[in-house]
Amino acid sequence: MKVATKVNSIDNYDFSGLGKVTIPQASAQFKSGFIGIIGRPNVGKSTLMNQLIGQKIAITSPIAQTTRNRLRGILTTPEAQLIFVDTPGIHKPHHELGEVLVQNAKIAIESVDVILLVVDGTVNCGSGDRYIADLLLYSKVPIILGINKSDEQVLNSQQIDNSYLELGNYYQWETVKFSAKTGAGLLQLQDLLVAQLETGPYYYPPDLVTDQPERFIMGELIREQILLLTREEVPHSVAIIIDKVDETPGITRVIATINVERDSQKGILIGKGGSMLKAVGSAAREQIQKLIAGKVYLELFVKVQPKWRQSRMSLAELGYRVES
Template identity: 65%
Template structure:
């Protein structure tokens, strides 16, 4: 199953041609600027969940793009924001670690609004880290008649730091090719780090859990979205179907009630939508069973965070 997906399963890594470039590119920015949508668009396949809810990305997810010219390992990071709980602190710290560990940083900003304090904070963070930075203005498809004024606020930031600037829409694809070429040109000559047909280094179970969480983000807009953690408890495969047992962990009984819904209607909707996405992932039939469990204040507990896979990366 995994080999068909090109998600895991390391085959022989080829010798790169002359002039081949490679490296790690960190995608950073404020929450909800379109970082995950951008990575999916560049990879050409959905590996990161997207949502209109801010702070969707939690884990440092790697997406791998191999072209005849280069191999880019994109590192999608949590949105940099002021943390409100222990989970938030871990996410922001992991984003900072990513900035320090990549070859090139792509700072993504929301081109539908002017530059704000959040953007300026990240610019200052990157400047102090002496990062090699490219500034990308996303959401150009959402710019109004004031596009020139919106872009200018970011152009000033880029000019002050001497950073190259690209304008694009991750949603429509406009401007992505120049961006990609600009990133490749700024990478050093290097080897294949992964087999060319691989699109992510994350295991299938992780992506299954993320696809379930995505549907919760899309269908519940109250207190639930940021209070859930997903565990994939069991995966059983046979020739005709893959059976998946998962648990959604929430912090309060009220959140459990919202997730389950009247006579289980909400969980049926979430489960059906998640099953459809997972079937696309594994290219096969799926039976998905989802339970909901209350774990009070799990976002404040380092032990619980570790159990759910959230820890400070090095």
């Protein structure tokens, strides 16, 4: 598959040493490590990771709980390789899917070298932030508190900042303000993260920006457009399966199935005369074309799979399982 200049997936490489690319030898001063980005839903974690690595690999939306999988984004500089692990927002789960997502976020806390706790700088520190802070109480890795959305003008901004500074001071965490949307403050954040990393090897080739296969990102780009274009009961009841990717020199044909839980949701997704499905397909196709830097033909189908979020078996079939 033709791939955009910076978007590559790990399955495009042969790591046997005989393939297209080899991982370079790191210098004695080179740093590397895994950084867990955690926080409540909708605080801007995915937007932050996209901004840090310089392009979009994680979907974003104004709807909470957008991220469902632990998604790795890779930033390689001359001094360090930072592997960001974007996790589902930590929240009180209401179904089996929610249980899996929160469990995976907690697992990520225990399997990284640095934790970046992201909070929403437009509202006061709340019980959800304090709950996550308590989860981190016995963490043995460095923790940085990141106050996002510094670009937004809000009343009582100093009071809001102070509420998070008090939290950071209580746990003796370094605190930094930034805007994931504009990029303001991210160089300072990046410097803080690198300072916390140990010396280490390249884990991935320097030009790699994610370890997720392109099929996964294609499915996420389709799901993103559903999140953006449907405003009723549909968004959280959707799971995407990429059924087929057929590559030819002139065009890549992608066939995908959108799984929903109820017939009414299927009706909303298809729309009158197929209008909604056409809109989703058109917008998703544009995003996928950017991903692979080539023309795409996208065909979408909608399937009803009742109560899939409540069934561990259905979750596993659709790619949602507790990660190790």
